[in-house]
Amino acid sequence: MTKWLPALLMTVSLPLLAAQSPSYGPQLEGFQYPFPAQNFTFESQGAPVQMGYMDIKPTGTANGRSVVLLHGKNFCGATWEGTIKALTGAGYRVVAPDQIGFCRSSKPADYKYSFEQLAQNTNALLTQLGIDHVTVVGHSMGGMLATRFALMYPDQVDQLLLVNPIGLEDWKAKGVPDRSFDDWYARELKTSAESIRKYQQSTYYANEWRPEFDHWVDMQAGMFNGKGKEEVARASAQTYGMIFNQPVFYDFEKLKMPTVLLIGQKDNTAIAKDAAPEALRKTLGNYPELGKAAAKRIPQATLVEFAGLGHAPQIQDPQQFNKVLLESLQR
Template identity: 50%
Template sequence: MKKLTYILFAFITVSFAQAQNDEPISLGLMLENYKYPFPVSTKEFDIQGQKLTMAYMDVQPEKPNGKTIMLLHGKNFCGAYWEQTATDLSKEGYRVIIPDQIGFGKSSKPTNIQYTFQLLAQNTKAILDDLKITKLTVLGHSMGGMVATRFSLMYPNMVEKLVLENPIGLEDWKLWVPYQSVDNWYAGELRQDYESLKNYQIVSYYHNTWMYEYNKWLNIPAGWTMNKDIYLNIAKNAALTYDMVFTQPVCYEFQNLKMPVLLIIGQLDRTALGKAKAPAEVQSKLGNYPVLGRQTAKKIPNAKLVEIDGVGHLPHIEEYKLFIKPLKEFLKG
């Protein structure tokens, strides 16, 4: 009987995971009907006169090594895409903290808030304070790299090591790309659907390739577009956070990072916010990650650069083994 129960549970689990990989389904504002890989906790905040909820996962290892690592998601993602990374690091003894920033994933989606990287860093620290975590490694991907950099600049005594995986913000797009208002960003987001989101990911993340496994991370933003009532909130949040990313570069402060830093850079990445609006002669120069990675490594006093050939914006999704090996070596070094 126990064996039969286990088989049924495994079948249901696999079937659910398979479903999340197939066609998108309409999703709730805080992903109420989307299952995360680990138990989700929440913290309540009073921010700019609003009661907001921030979700996070706290993955406890069976055999702790006394170390903690925090994984920070990118702009078009949530904490769930760190599942494999968190599982492997937990097996190595690390406690793994995975927040969903306000405006993302299972956290609140306010539509009238001033987003700053300082605010996101403060919220994140408040969760760590609740968990009594005073020392840790911080890993940020894409926009999460900007959050991780700001966090490390604000709380340098907490951050033992910093890892930046294809972070955006390695250049200041304002120097070449015309500014667009939040209203313009919002109008663009309201036009999004499954096909437009997939085309964007194919071009921007996966260098004009696509694999079945990528559907899982496309289906979250695509699922939101299917719920017209809540998608107004999602689109407004996306517009507000685009404005934050565009107007608050961190690239001028890399030289102030004091901790050891690992840069993991997929060499086919060409991500640059608003690139299509830049002058034609400039577009090809924006988002050149091979160049940006080397320039950034030179700015940071104690940096190690790992370049991954044949990989785009998401090394930990596209070529996991090439991502996790240098990460584990850096953590143990």
């Protein structure tokens, strides 16, 4: 009996877990953000769009500085929760937008996604909020966007911080085959909480898992589990194409502002790695080496390495990450 009982319990529990998975709308309707969420409505590419964001005032003594936090591909402004608390407690005003195509923001069907466009959208939001100088913190895909933003608006960026940014290598140039939109779309339609959790455990958290990580799995999976999942999958497929085909890798030497690279050493993220030949796949996403190489190319770069942490150090070890982040902002 003891031999088959665990298997029976697992068989019974899986449907129950699936039934309990949340379902959110295509703009994360039903998901509670950690701070008051607002919407910025503006015209982009000839049509009205809505950009979700949080604008959080300092809880500590205000220092007059503003920080914009740019989320990654499979993240949202909400995933910066712990970072926001640390920054506002230290006196910073924090703006955390959801980019068009992601999370609480519009996902227009015929939108032409580019990092230039997302940077322009972010700049329009900051202008609307009356912010003309900012420290930019970008994580994962947000690191690519932060780099493009800093190159487009160098006089507005006081400091640039890149947290395990993707784009430290050009996957296509290395021989990773591109996927068509249809291939990406079919792949994204299969997204589930189980597939998200498996990927995050191996990449984001260095094979560590804690119950609090499930909250962010539910956030992402809920958009693919609810009404409008086709809209979400389409936007996700389009933005994967943007990431793969619009490298910032060749522009690092042009960055003019002080830049800090915050690199979890257990990260192995590389877009479309699963489509690459096995021999090539093993060489991709080597963040210990990618971080060092990028730091050598960026004129005013400081490299900070987190031993034992993966792709999302701000979530995996917020205490360590926030301490280093606040120290880096004082450089």
